[in-house]
Amino acid sequence: MVTIQVDRLIDFVGDIFAHADSEQAEATRIATYLTTANLTGHDSHGVIRVPVYMRWRKAGMIVPNQTIEIPVDTPSLAVVDGKFGYGQTVGPQAVKLGIDKCKAAGLAAIATRNSGHIGRIGDWAEMAAAEGLVSIHFVTAAGSVLVAPYGGVERRLSTAPYCVGIPRPGQAPVVLDFATSVVAEGKVLVASRGGKKLPKGALIGLDGTLSEDPAQPYGPYAADGPRDHSKGTGAIRAFGDHKGSGLALICELLGGALTGNGATKYDRPFANGMFSIYIDPKVIDPSNFFDGEVTRYIDFFRSTKPAAGVDAVLVPGDPEAATRAERTKNGVPLPDETWSAIVQTAREVGVSEAAIQHAGI
Ligand code: NAD
Secondary structure, three states: OEEEOHHHHHHHHHHHHHOOOOOHHHHHHHHHHHHHHHHOOOHHHOHHHHHHHHHHHHOOOOEOOOOOEEEEEOOOEEEEEOOOEOHHHHHHHHHHHHHHHHHHHOEEEEEEEEEOOOOOOHHHHHHHHOOOOEEEEEEEEEOOOOEEOOOOOOOOEOOOOEEEEEEEOOEEEEEEEEOOEOOOHHHHHHHHOOOOOOOOOOEEOOOOOEEOOOHHHHOOOOOOOOOOOOOOOOEEEEOOHHHHHHHHHHHHHHHHHHOOOOOOOOOOOOEEEEEEEEEOHHHHOOOOHHHHHHHHHHHHHHOOOOOOOOOOOOOOOHHHHHHHHHHHHHOEEEOHHHHHHHHHHHHHHOOOHHHHHHHHO
16 A cells, blocks of 8 residues: 555646646646545545546547537526546536526526546535535436346446535535445446455346456456456446435436436447536525524434444535545555556656656655
8 A cells, every 4th residue: 555645646647647638737637636536535536547547538538628518508507518528627617607507597407418537426516515505416427337227137327426415604515425336336446456345245247146356347357457347247236226226217317318418328438427406595595594404404413323333423425524634634545556557557658757756755
C-alpha cells in the first residue's frame, strides 16, 4: 500500500491527462474529481480509473476538451449532449445549467446524454446542495452491461446509480448515492487489484452460483493487466431483491430512454446518461419550514438505539464526510497494484520520471 498526499495526487494525475491532449483546466478538473472520489472513500471511482480512461481516449471512445451542446432548451428543461467528452467536463456544465434554471424557475430537469464516465454521482448532488437545492439523479452506465436483474442470471442492466441530495444550511448535505447493484463495478475493479474484497454473494454465474471472485465478470486477468468485463460470463447482482432491481430498471428508463442516451445493451459505446431533477426548497416553502424540519427529523432518525455491533446510526453522506476529513489530513491510500498501473500509464503518455518520483514520495 502507498499513501499519497492529496495535492500531489491531483498534480500527478492532472499531469497524466495534460500529457494526453486535455487542456490544463480539464486535466486538473478530472484529477480533482477522481481524487475527491478517493477522499470520500469511493476508491472504485477514484484514480484507479486513470488507466481505463486512457484506454478509452486512445480508442476514441472519449474526447478531450469537449463542449456540450444543448439541443432542447426551455426555461425549466434542457437536454445536454456531452458528445462523449470526459464526464468531469460534461457533468459540471450540465449541473450548472440545472442549478441556473432551478434558481430562475423553482424546478428544473436536465436530461444529459452521451457523457463520458461521470464518476461519483454524489459530486453532482453536492454541487446542487451547495446552492441550496434538492436534486435527484437517475443514471445509466449504458454500454456496460454487467448486472443481472432480480430472478435472472444473465446481464441486462448497468450498475445504474441513483442519487438524492438534500441541502442543510451550515452542515454537510444528506447525499444518498449508490449503484443499484450489490456493488458498483469499480468495487469489482478495486477487489481485482488487491483492494477491499467483495461482499459474499455479490456476483452470480450463468448456472446461478453465487460468488465473490472478480474473475467471474472479468475472466482470467494478469495482475497489472487490463480488466475487461466482456471477457467474463458472470454478472453482478442487482441490490435489494425485486425493489432494487426495479429501481435499477427505472434508472435505465429515465437515465437511458428519457435522456436520449439509450439504455444499456451490448453493442454500443459506453456513455453515462443522467436524468436530473432540481428543486428549490425556498420556492416551495418561503416560510422555511423545510430546513428546520430536516434538522428535527435527522436528529430523530439518529437518536435510535444502535443495534448490537453498530457504533452509531448514520445518515447518508456521513461516511463520506468522515473519510474525507481523515484522508485530507493523512493522504490517500492506494494498493500497490493500483499505483503501479497508474505509474505505468503515466510513463506511456510521457510523464517525466522526476514527476513520477515526486508524486510517490
Ligand atoms: P455504497 O454501497 O458505498 O453506498 C453509498 C451510499 O450509502 C452513500 O450515500 C453513503 O453515505 C451511504 N452509506 C454507506 N454506509 C452507510 C451507513 N452505515 N449508514 C447510512 N448510510 C450509509 O456505494 P456504491 O453502490 O458502491 O457506489 C459507489 C459510487 O459509485 C457512488 O458514488 C455512485 O454514484 C458511483 N457509481 C457511478 C457509476 C457511473 O456510471 N458513473 C455507476 C455506478 C456507481
